[in-house]
Amino acid sequence: MKILIIGAKSDIAKAVAHEYAKNGHDMVLACRNAKESEIIAKDIHVRYNVHATCMELDVTKFATHAAFVKKIESVDGVVCVAGYLGEQKKSQEIFEETLKTIHTNYVGCVSILNYYANIFEEKKNGFIIGVSSVAGDRGRGSNYIYGSAKAGFTAYLSGLRNRLSKSNVQVLTVKPGFVNTQMTAGMKLPKLLTAQPEEVATSIFRAQKANKNVLYVKWMWKYIMLIISLIPESIFKKLKL
Amino acid sequence: MSLRSWGNYPIMENKVYPLQDVKTAREQVKELSEFIPYGNGRSYGDSALGKNIIHTKKYSYMLAFNEETGVLHCTSGVTLAEIIEVFAPRGWFPAVTPGTKYLTVGGAIAADVHGKNHHSAGTFTEFVESFNLLLPDGKEVECSRKKNKELFYATAGGMGLTGIILDAYIKLKEIKSTKINQITYKTKNLEETFAVFEKIQSYPYSVAWIDCLAKGKNLGRSLIMAGDFEEEGKLEYKTPKRKAIPFYFPDFALNTISVKAFNWIYYHRIWKKESKQRVGIDAFFYPLDAIEHWNKMYGKNGFTQYQFILPVENSYQGLKTILEKIAASGMGSFLAVLKLYGKENKNYLSFPMQGYSLALDFKIHKKLFPLLDELDDVVHLSGGRVYLAKDVRLSKENFAKGYPNLEKFIEIRKKYGMNKKMQSLQSMRLEI
Ligand SMILES: Cc1cc2nc3c(=O)[nH]c(=O)nc-3n(C[C@H](O)[C@H](O)[C@H](O)COP(=O)(O)OP(=O)(O)OC[C@H]3O[C@@H](n4cnc5c(N)ncnc54)[C@H](O)[C@@H]3O)c2cc1C
Ligand SMILES: NC(=O)c1ccc[n+]([C@@H]2O[C@H](COP(=O)([O-])OP(=O)(O)OC[C@H]3O[C@@H](n4cnc5c(N)ncnc54)[C@H](OP(=O)(O)O)[C@@H]3O)[C@@H](O)[C@H]2O)c1
Numbered sequence: 001m002k003i004l005i006i007g008a009k010s011d012i013a014k015a016v017a018h019e020y021a022k023n024g025h026d027m028v029l030a031c032r033n034a035k036e037s038e039i040i041a042k043d044i045h046v047r048y049n050v051h052a053t054c055m056e057l058d059v060t061k062f063a064t065h066a067a068f069v070k071k072i073e074s075v076d077g078v079v080c081v082a083g084y085l086g087e088q089k090k091s092q093e094i095f096e097e098t099l100k101t102i103h104t105n106y107v108g109c110v111s112i113l114n115y116y117a118n119i120f121e122e123k124k125n126g127f128i129i130g131v132s133s134v135a136g137d138r139g140r141g142s143n144y145i146y147g148s149a150k151a152g153f154t155a156y157l158s159g160l161r162n163r164l165s166k167s168n169v170q171v172l173t174v175k176p177g178f179v180n181t182q183m184t185a186g187m188k189l190p191k192l193l194t195a196q197p198e199e200v201a202t203s204i205f206r207a208q209k210a211n212k213n214v215l216y217v218k219w220m221w222k223y224i225m226l227i228i229s230l231i232p233e234s235i236f237k238k239l240k241l
Numbered sequence: 242m243s244l245r246s247w248g249n250y251p252i253m254e255n256k257v258y259p260l261q262d263v264k265t266a267r268e269q270v271k272e273l274s275e276f277i278p279y280g281n282g283r284s285y286g287d288s289a290l291g292k293n294i295i296h297t298k299k300y301s302y303m304l305a306f307n308e309e310t311g312v313l314h315c316t317s318g319v320t321l322a323e324i325i326e327v328f329a330p331r332g333w334f335p336a337v338t339p340g341t342k343y344l345t346v347g348g349a350i351a352a353d354v355h356g357k358n359h360h361s362a363g364t365f366t367e368f369v370e371s372f373n374l375l376l377p378d379g380k381e382v383e384c385s386r387k388k389n390k391e392l393f394y395a396t397a398g399g400m401g402l403t404g405i406i407l408d409a410y411i412k413l414k415e416i417k418s419t420k421i422n423q424i425t426y427k428t429k430n431l432e433e434t435f436a437v438f439e440k441i442q443s444y445p446y447s448v449a450w451i452d453c454l455a456k457g458k459n460l461g462r463s464l465i466m467a468g469d470f471e472e473e474g475k476l477e478y479k480t481p482k483r484k485a486i487p488f489y490f491p492d493f494a495l496n497t498i499s500v501k502a503f504n505w506i507y508y509h510r511i512w513k514k515e516s517k518q519r520v521g522i523d524a525f526f527y528p529l530d531a532i533e534h535w536n537k538m539y540g541k542n543g544f545t546q547y548q549f550i551l552p553v554e555n556s557y558q559g560l561k562t563i564l565e566k567i568a569a570s571g572m573g574s575f576l577a578v579l580k581l582y583g584k585e586n587k588n589y590l591s592f593p594m595q596g597y598s599l600a601l602d603f604k605i606h607k608k609l610f611p612l613l614d615e616l617d618d619v620v621h622l623s624g625g626r627v628y629l630a631k632d633v634r635l636s637k638e639n640f641a642k643g644y645p646n647l648e649k650f651i652e653i654r655k656k657y658g659m660n661k662k663m664q665s666l667q668s669m670r671l672e673i
Binding site: 036039040042043046047185 | 305
C-alpha cells in the first residue's frame with residue numbers, strides 16, 4: 001500500500017505519516033518545499049523500514065497539478081492536510097489574504113483531489129481523507145474567512161463521498177477541534193479540548209480502516225458543534241465568538 | 242508555559258523556543274541575547290534552565306542507520322526510549338544508558354551520562370563518533386576526536402554551555418535477546434558491599450541500592466544487582482504500560498518515618514543472600530520510569546538529587562563518613578544508589594572517575610543545603626566531585642575543586658563567545 005500526503009510538513013501530517021508507516025505503508029510526501037521534508041522521509045525510512053519519497057506541491061498553484069498527478073498516479077490513498085489559518089482582521093482589509101485563505105483551504109485542495117477522485121473512481125478502489133475543521137460547521141465573527149473555506153471543503157468532501165461510495169472509494173472528512181501544532185503555537189488552548197497531533201493521527205488511521213465517513217477529534221467536539229449549530233441565529237449573531 | 246527540570250526546583254519564568262530545523266535555529270541563536278538548550282528536562286537541577294530556552298525535544302529525526310556497524314545518525318531531540326523502541330527488536334541497544342530512557346541524545350551528550358555498565362563500557366560519549374554543533378554565532382561545526390577536538394571534549398559533558406548539539410553519530414551495541422539475567426546480592430554492611438562490588442566486576446552491568454538510613458553495624462547495607470543480556474533468546478520490545486502520579490503529594494507524605502519504612506521493606510523483601518532473576522529491559526534498566534511523574538511524590542516544593550563520586554582509594558572512608566552524617570540527619574532518601582565506576586575519560590567536565598559514586602534524593606527543606614555543604618567538604622577533601630546533571634546548589638569554590646579541567650573549559654567558552662550568550666542558572670551560579 002502506498003499513500004500520498006499533501007501538506008506533509010505540518011505537525012498533523014507528520015504524525016499521520018508515522019502512523020501509516022508504522023503500519024507498513026509506503027508514501028509520497030508532498031509539500032511546498034520538498035527539500036524541507038526530506039528529513040521526515042529519512043526518519044520514516046529508518047524507523048519503520050518503509051519507502052518514503054518527497055515531491056514539491058503547492059496546492060494554490062493549480063496549473064501545476066496535472067503534471068504532479070501524472071508523476072504520482074499509482075497511490076492507494078490520499079490524505080490532504082494542507083491548510084492556512086490566516087488572519088481574520090487582515091482578510092477583512094486585504095483581499096489577497098482572503099484569497100490565500102480560500103485558495104489554500106478550499107480551491108487548492110479541490111483542484112488536486114478532483115484528479116484523484118477520478119483516478120480512484122475508475123480503479124474502483126482507494127480512499128481520500130480531507131482534513132477540514134470544526135470551524136467550518138458554523139461561521140463565527142472571529143474567523144469566518146477560514147471557517148467558510150473549511151465549510152466549502154467539508155461540503156465538497158460530503159458530495160464526493162456521495163458520488164464515490166458507488167465506486168468503492170472511501171471519503172473521510174476529518175474535523176479537528178483544537179490541535180497542538182505550529183498553527184496554534186502561542187495560543188492559549190483549553191487542555192481538555194485540545195488534541196495532540198499523534199492522537200489525531202491514530203484516530204484518522206482507525207477511522208479510515210473502519211470505513212468511517214466523518215471524524216471529530218477530540219470526540220467531544222461532535223457534541224459541542226451540535227449544540228453550537230442548534231443555537232438560533234437570532235441569538236447566535238449577538239454572541240461574541 | 243515555563244519549563245522546569247525534573248526536581249521541580251527552582252521554578253522560574255522562561256521563554257521557550259522550539260528547535261524546528263537548522264535554519265530557524267541559526268536565526269534564533271543569532272537573535273537571542275542569551276539562551277540555553279533543553280532536551281527533555283530529566284536533569285534534576287538548574288543546568289537546563291535559563292531565561293530563554295531552545296527546546297530540542299521535537300527535533301527528533303533518525304537520519305540513517307548502518308546495519309553493519311550499528312552506527313545511528315540522528316538529531317539531538319531523539320530520545321533513548323525511541324531508539325530502544327525501534328532498534329531493540331532488531332537486536333541493537335544503546336551502548337550506555339542512564340536510569341531513565343526518557344532523555345534526549347542531546348542531553349545524554351551534554352551531561353556525558355553513564356549507566357550501570359560504566360566500569361565495563363565508560364560513558365555515553367565514548368560511543369559518539371561525532372556530532373554537529375551550532376555555535377552561538379550561528380556557525381555549524383562538525384566535532385569529533387579528530388576534528389575540532391577541543392570542542393568535542395568541551396561539549397561532551399559540557400552541560401549545554403558550548404552550543405546546540407544538532408545531530409550525532411552514535412554506535413549502538415548488539416544484543417541477542419531483550420531479556421536480562423540478573424543476580425541480586427544482599428549485603429549486611431558497607432564492608433561487605435565493597436567486597437561484593439569488587440567480586441562482580443566481570444558482570445557488564447552492576448549497581449547497588451543502599452539503605453541510607455541504616456546506622457551502626459548495619460551502615461551501608463545494600464542490595465546489589467548485577468547482570469547481562471541473555472546470550473540468545475527472543476528480540477521483542479514494547480514499553481510496558483505506565484502508571485502515573487497525577488498530582489503533587491502533600492508535604493507530610495514524605496517524612497523520616499515513611500522513608501525509613503520504605504527502606505526497611507525494600508531491603509527485607511529479598512530474603513536470600515544471593516538470588517537470580519530473568520527480567521526485561523524496563524525492569525532492569527528503568528524501574529523508576531514505570532511511574533510517570535514520580536517526581537511529584539516529593540511535593541510542590543520539589544526535590545534534588547545529590548550525587549558525588551570519590552576516588553577509589555578514599556571511597557570507603559569517605560562514604561562511611563557521609564553515610565553517618567546522613568543517617569544522623571534523618572533526612573534520607575527512598576533510593577540511594579551506589580556504584581563502582583571505571584576509568585575517567587578526556588572530556589573537560591565529565592563526572593565519572595575510578596571510584597565509588599553515591600546518589601541520593603532529598604526533598605527541598607531548609608535544613609538540607611547546610612547538610613549538603615557539609616558533605617561537599619568531605620567529597621572535596623577526598624578528591625571527589627559532584628555531578629552537575631543533578632546539581633542545583635553547589636558553590637563555585639567547591640565546583641572548581643572537583644573539576645581540574647575547568648580552566649580549559651572556560652577558555653574555550655571565551656574563545657567562541659559562548660560565555661556571553663550561553664547561560665543556565667547553573668553556569669551563572671558556578672561562574673563558568
Ligand atoms: C529517573 C532518572 C534516572 C537517571 N539516571 C541517571 C544515570 O543513571 N546516569 C546519569 O548519568 N544520569 C542519570 N539521570 C540524569 C539524566 O540522564 C541527565 O540529566 C540527562 O542529561 C537528561 O537529558 P535530557 O535530554 O532530559 O536533558 P535536559 O535535562 O533537558 O538537559 C540536561 C543538560 O543537557 C543540555 N542539553 C540538552 N540538549 C542539548 C543539546 N541538543 N545541545 C546541547 N546541550 C543540550 C542542557 O543544556 C542541560 O545542561 C537520571 C535522571 C532521571 C530523571
Ligand atoms: N491546529 C489546529 O488546531 C487545527 C484545528 C482544525 C483543523 N486544522 C487543520 O489541520 C491541518 C493541518 O494543520 P496543522 O495544525 O498541522 O498546522 P500547520 O503545521 O500550520 O500545517 C499547515 C500545513 O499546510 C501547508 N500549506 C500551507 N499552504 C500550502 C500550500 N499552498 N500548498 C501546500 N501546502 C500548504 C503548510 O506547509 P508549509 O510547512 O510549507 O508552510 C503546513 O505544512 C490544516 O488543514 C488545518 O486547517 C488544524
